[in-house]
Amino acid sequence: MAKKNHSVGKNALSSISFGVSNTQKCGQKLKTCLWSITVEPVVALWWFGLAIQMVVTPQLYYEKVCNLGSIVFGNGTAYPEDVCSHLDNGNYGEIQDEVQKTVSRMNFIMMFVSSVPSIIFVLFVGPWSDRAGRKMLFLIPLVGFILNDLSLLFNSVFFDELPTEVLMLEVLKDWFGGSSCLFLGIYSYIADVSSSEDRTARLALIDCVYFITMTIASFASGRIYVSLGYATIYGMSTGFHLLAFFYVLLILQEPRDLIQRKLESKGLLPPAPLGHGNKQKEELQSQSCLSMFSLRSVSKSFIVAFRKRRGHMRHVVVLLIAMFAVNGIAMHGTNSISNSYVRKKFEWASTDEFNVWWSQLSGISSIFSIIAVGIVIPLVTKVFHLRDMMIAILSISSLLLGNIMYLLAWNPNALYLANLLKMFSDATTVAIRATLTKIVGTLDVGKVFACVAAVQALSDLASPLYNIVYIASIDWHLGMSFCISATLLLVMLVVCIYANFFLKQYEQKYGPFSTTTHKNNQANMDVDVSKWDDKNEEIQKF
Template sequence: MDSVQEQPQVVKSQETASNLEEKPNSSIKEMVISTVVLILFTCAGNSSFPLFTQYINSCYWEVYSNGTISTNNQSPCRANVSDEASGVEVRVQQSTSLETLKICLCFLIPSVFVNMFVGSYSDHIGRKALFLLPMLGSTCKYVGFLLVVKFHLNLNFLLIGTLMDGLSGSIFTFILANMAYAADVTTTHSARTLAIVITDCSLSIATALGQIMTGFLIQKLDYFYASVIYTTIILLAIAIVIFGITETVKKTEVKELSPVVHFKKVFGFYFNKSRDNKRSIFIVYVIVFALLSIGLSGKYTIEILYELGRPFCWNPVKIGYYGAYTTVFMTICGLLAIKLGPVCVRVEILAVAGMFLQMGSLILEGLARTDAMLYSVPLVASISSVAVPVIRSVLSGMVESHEQGAIFSSMATVDTICAFMGSTVLASLYRATVGTMRGMAFLVLAAIAFIAALLTMLVIVKLPRQPSYEQILSPPEDEKAPNPNQNHYGTIPKGENNTSC
């Protein structure tokens, strides 16, 4: 009688796991190819915002100065020191901030809705689609920019290509694809954490490379040829995905096409009462992740404008050098911390230390008045880059193998919503305070980092240390009949309590 009752559960488990390819014995090849794709696309894709910002800034300098100031080799705000020129510089900063805000809204609002579902669908249709979709959108964005620069079109035409990028999920879907792919090709929790950290660090290195390239391409060539080069790089990445990436998910029929079903899969981690005390940890950590996302996106939106304006008045090359130096230094510190730190302390404690250091660096940046103070910001930040990948890894480790697309989709959605909030609020705040206290926005970001650190400390104090499990298993999806010897992390070693975080 019991065997008759258990039979449907076995079939259901096999059905659930049928869309997962067998994990490869070695994930090195897959990780190398996906990292190459990640570096190529991120280098080109993430360079669009500094490229667009500096082009818009140069356009407004020509408008407000009646074309009398050249912006090719020197920052125009340094070329004029009169009160009248200072007033022009403030108006340029305000107008540029408004235009960048419009661009952010155009790609962030559609991305929110796209990223709610694509991760869950990718558990059925495969990961390649996740890679290709944002690449095609980014290509459309650069084509629109090429036309605006070539034919001197109104800046509002930039919004068309940016909207296409948003409808593709933008960089958020691409990050989702890489994180889910890294989870697919790894077989242990330690390997997964390392793979996610390497992916996050590769994003940073590629961003740094793109920042250096952007400065030199603007200085040596111009905005048009810079965008041509970046478009070519994206097309190369598309070719590698089509012919080089190994699909890690067997394509199966999506039995439920309703977005509501996939919405529940993506956000069920935070509302499903059957997960018991794990639901609270999901909620707290996703709030921490949201706060960190607001800080990162908000800083990214205003930092270039901050460097272009007084008292720094940096040119494109100097901005590129600083961005590369910041990214590479913090990435190296983060890698060393994540590799050596867990020997002594929990990774969550490393994340808290990173958040406090991030808070200190933001305060320093907001109060900076000289180049030396600004160059000291990365030194203070140091290991702050570990916070986001640690939170990603913890959330990924709390779900089963066949739920990786859904959990990363939920993080991508939260990331997109918070990027929208951070970009909107911080750009508006910077625009309102640029004439009085330019660094006010950075001080607000420091307060956000402080709140995130406090919440993470609360989790560490209230909940016990996670047990370490080696093999990632995929238990039956039917939660009404759980195996008493398994939890969401795998088989529980004998003698240990069934305590999950």
């Protein structure tokens, strides 16, 4: 009997031990998840603040142009309120065409005025961030977005008092770096803190957060606008961008500091002497601020892009960077006219009906993108080990099919099928960006991403050409812009198939890409990173 009791007690202790072990494992996993949260809240807050206004801002332009007219971009004619409220019902075709042409001219001019400062800014700040840290890549553009929100808020509150041309203050966000600078910061940060094996999945996760936020904002914005008006929309945008700014300022750590703390906590790096790290950081930032606008910073971005590489890899890097420009033109060009295209192609009972329907389409399109980028892409990379360039080929084909469906759509509901077909389109840049980081190495990420951001901003200069094409072909071929995009996508498809073949041949000859081959610039860092890449897999498990 005593022996039996002893056995029972032993089993009870074993069960308790097993329970404690499971609790510790759960705690460790939770700690790992918390360690992994870095820029995701910034992406969510920033993009929700921007996405919630994206659906209604074109409508603000249409209403101001229709009700107040524009002496700079149009003929100065102002139309009655009753006409402007029913502009999309098919009874005012000539007036609708005139309003659309005026808005397209405004967008065309604004794109040039906003893109050039953004290009110049990212070329200087990208290489600078490799030395000084990534946080300023978030803080500076967020100031621009807050100013943009306030300008739109004043335009809506003082609708009749402020002329239509005051809407041009929307360029303020790009003069502070805009989306180009923020994406540069986001992707550079992820490249800094992730291993080469996990990088594609981490970049896809960032895009997943982006699309989840887009979905919520798209579904909400149309209804908020109809119920509460423009002021509520732009007030919310200001609030979310302020939250993002203070999260970066007070909570987000520099990648260098974050990785050093992880290494110290695992015993892979001895703790720095008290005050030593802060002193080095202050000296580094002081020197970097003085050299931020040095022309050497710009040259470094292009040197990284055009540097001679083993196995004739240089031309692949150049081709991949060029693909960002072509993708930007093909995708953003059609996006810039899709709202006007759908308004014109189909008849709508009222403008409010169109706004609600368009927000629903945008929300469902975001759901498709979440499934593609948040579930399918990480699955095929982590489980099936699909190559990055194969993902790019799939994504380009997806966008091509979506554009064709937009052309052939016979009623508004067919556009849901079009968005289903192009659900993988946003993974194109994820795959190309991941490939670039593996080729150039983590220490040159800021430089090459600055070059990429500049190329993307340059492609934005070409996007207004779609507005010109749309205006010129509105009477004889409404979908000409989608035909142009389809042609560009076919070129991209051929280039990516070639790049995939070349990279396969390279890896067969030299072995797989690894960040351990890119340690020649360690002297530029204030923390010894010689062990970071070798231990990165262990850090990721932590």
